[in-house]
Amino acid sequence: MHITINFKRSGKVVKTYPGYTLLQIARANKIPILSPCGGNALCGGCRVKVLEGNDIMDVSAEEYNRLSDEQIGDDWRLSCSFIPHGDIVVDA
16 A cells, blocks of 8 residues: 655655655655754654644654654654654645
8 A cells, every 4th residue: 555745845746655754755755854863763853744644643752752742733743753654745
């Protein structure tokens, strides 16, 4: 089963399989997302806003540690920890 990730800011739409982090998907498709800690969920610098399709019930422990409750409620995610399971649109 493929999922579709629409990287709105870069204008790229990617079809992929579930199971990869958003950062892995972006890197594989040459879509720039800053990751100051190298994608190790240590800094929160790779956060992106999910505009459509976010499953907020699937927030990782790393995201709870690096993002505020307000950010999580506003659908911000850490691209290095967020594993999309369905079609989404992100501001990246």
